[in-house]
Amino acid sequence: MKVLVPVKRVIDYNVKPRVKPDQTGVDLANVKMSMNPFCEIAVEEAVRLKEKGVASEIVVVSIGVTQAQETLRTALAMGADRGILVTAEGDVEPLAVAKILKAVVDEEQPGMVLLGKQAIDNDNNQTGQMLAALLDWPQGTFASEVVVEDGKVNVTREIDGGLQTLALEGPAVITTDLRLNEPRYASLPNIMKAKKKPIDTKEAASFGVDIAPRLSVVKVTEPPAREAGEKVEDVATLVSKLKAAGAI
Template identity: 70%
Template sequence: MKVLVPVKRVVDYNVKIRVKADQTGVETANVKMSMNPFDEIAVEQAVRMKEAGQAEEVIAVSIGPQQAQETIRTALAMGADRGILVQHDGEVEPLAVAKILKAVAEAEGPGVILCGKQAIDDDANQTAQMLSALLGWPQATFVSKLEIGSDEATATREVDGGLETIKVKLPAVCSVDLRLNEPRYASLPNIMKAKKKPIDTKSPADLGVDPAPRLTTVKVAEPPPRQAGVKVADVAELVAKLRDEAKVIG
């Protein structure tokens, strides 16, 4: 069984985000980029499946500029077997990403597609669900535990009320949550080996997808600075301030 893992190149989670002076977007020039943290969890799970004999091949796919090869190399260093870069320099919205991944999945025939539940740059949390609908495959989202059988997967999902366990027929699309695993650090030998692993480069046009955005960003602005807190003498004063100043209680 093949496992397909989409990986996205995003601004590193340790970097303080800065808005461009013209408020058209977020500053990315000379900013450290890395793999989306949720996608790292997906890669780790795919590699563990391979190590357990549940998968024969792990394929990392990224959609973005030429520099996204670095993100794929990170996945290869973690244990993925090969990569696919769908090169596109502009913005790619979740629906276009899902259409591209659908074309890749139809060409590769994976048994499972493991996605991060969302990307930390747009927090859309849409791609896995859209991909499932386009492929007509079952989906398991927000997965915190995953067990793969011969023809079905058992997934534990994090929901508002606690944990929900479901079974889905394979092939399926799964989006993973933080508690699924702890991603490994790539060792130096594996980083060196990753440089020799193949990366196939395609374009959206090769896959029959038009990645033109359907939304227009009107303005990007930083949130207002957080106001300083105040100390209150007793509960009565706290309630009064919440009611009269913050107006969060009636």
């Protein structure tokens, strides 16, 4: 079974984002970029499926600027077999991403699409669901466990009442949650091997998908600074202050 794993290049999660002076967005100049953490989990799960003999090939795809090749190389170093870069300038909204991914799926014919449930830069949490709708495939979102057996994909997901297990008939779209696994670090030998693995480059326009933005950003601002705490002398004073604030 071929597994397709979309990955996204985002600001590294250890870096504090800076808002542009004109408040039109986040400043990306001279900022460390890396693979979206949820995408890392998806790549790791695909590699584990391959190690179990379930997956025969792992294809990673990224949509964005040319520098996204670095993100694909990271995925290849983790164990993916080949990559596809769909070049596009500017922000590509989830619907356009889903339409491009559908075109890639039509070409590659994978048995499973495994992707992160959301990206940490915009937190949209829409691409997986939109892709499943466009493909008319079953979907398992927020997966905390994925088991493939007897031609079915059993996806365990966390819900308000506990855990829910879905039995999906493949092919299927699965989005990964944080507790699915812990991604491995790419070793130096695998990083060197990844440089020799193929990456196909295509333009977004070649898929005939309109990637023009449908949404406009009014203003981006930093969250207000946290107010300093206050020390109290004893528990009685603490309780009285909490009562005055309406906390208890």
